[in-house]
Amino acid sequence: MSSRGVVYADPDARPAVEEVTLDPPGPREVQVRVEACGVCHSDLHVVETRGWGMRFPILLGHEGAGVVEEIGEGVTSVAPGDRVVIAWRAPCGDACPACRRGDPRRCSNNLRARRRVHRASDGVLLAPVLRCGCFADRAIVHEACAVKVPEELPVEQACLLACGFSTGAGAALWASPVRPGSAVAVIGCGGVGLAVVQGARLAGAERIVAVDVLAQKLAWALELGATDAVDASDGNSVAQVRELTGGAGVESAFSAIGAPAGLVDAVRMCAYAGTATLVGIPPPGRTLDLDPDADLFQPKVTIAVTHGGDTIPQEDFPFLAREALAGRLDLARFVTAEIGLDEVPQALDDLHAAKGIRTVVRL
Ligand SMILES: [Zn+2]
Ligand SMILES: [Zn+2]
DSSP states (O other): OEEEEEEEOSTTSOOEEEEEEEOOOOTTEEEEEEEEEEOOHHHHHHHHTTSTTOOSSEEOOOOEEEEEEEEOTTOOSOOTTOEEEEOSOOOOSSSSHHHHTTOGGGOOOOOOOOOOEEETTTOOBOEEGGGTOOSBSEEEEEGGGEEEOOTTSOHHHHGGGGTHHHHHHHIIIIISOOOTTOEEEEEOOSHHHHHHHHHHHHHTOSEEEEEESOHHHHHHHHHTTOSEEEEGGGSOHHHHHHHHTTTSOEEEEEEOSSSHHHHHHHHHHEEEEEEEEEOSOOOTTOOOOOOIIIIIITTTOEEEEOSGGGOOHHHHHHHHHHHHHTTSSOOGGGEEEEEOGGGHHHHHHHTTSOOOSEEEEEO
8 A cells, every 4th residue: 555654864954745655554553544643852853862762763752543454353443434543553452561550640651553654765674653654645553553433533633632732631630640720830832731721620620720922822721721821931930939829839740841941840849749741742861950959859749751641542532532522622622734745854853833723734
């Protein structure tokens, strides 16, 4: 089967659209005709870290949704024609200690399909980002990664459940559950941070303080459920958040930026016994400037980390889809641009500027 995909060929290459070929799906694998794929920061992270530890050549894209086209031997959970979101998390079920004790949110042993996509030019196997490779007309994934969602949800919204939206909303709903009536701070109001805002609102937070350096992002946050906006450009956001909460601080603070200072600020925004959660991917080799006594022990602050919102995709994606269809989550507002596959390399560059919330590739 021939197809097209965005290939990052070697560390110095610019990602480019190429012809690719697919082997048929193997046992427990499904072939999905990708219809939409969000442009997520992690794909840029792959390029900026010269491969993120993956082998080359790499097939980019990991925020996809589409329709099941073909199924391999033994597939029972989906059938051709099903609308699916492609998850990059797929808890193994029984092969790791977390799953064996019934705690799949902590699974680190994801199910995966074999690599089945080749460069058409030389036949070399491609390494798909996060086992997805969805900047392509077709993807082959493990059936556990093909998550059925209601067809009524437009596909350009459904794809956001695959990564960015679930990461943010999941951080507030499942990784570090926000308690009803509590106060929350969200540092960084890009696509993921705005999804934290939405998740915190759904969880029943009373106060949601959005923190960012850009007025546009703060305006989006207020539209999507934040109750207060703090302009962080003067470097004084911790004091401002504390002042807004009567000096107490917030029960939950989320850093949705990569810079280590975001997590440090999150810790210092916390109320007694609060939790600071790292959502954004930090650059390697940095350190945190924290005083373990004054910043952590005395205020009894917990630092948590989430990977993709710690979701169980087969349960959580349909839940988020239903909440969106019921009007309690606003996925539509997140889609601020739609582009074609050929525009992906430029769209990755554009992630450096805050041009919109999420750009979605339509295929
Ligand atoms: Zn597991
Ligand atoms: Zn992502």
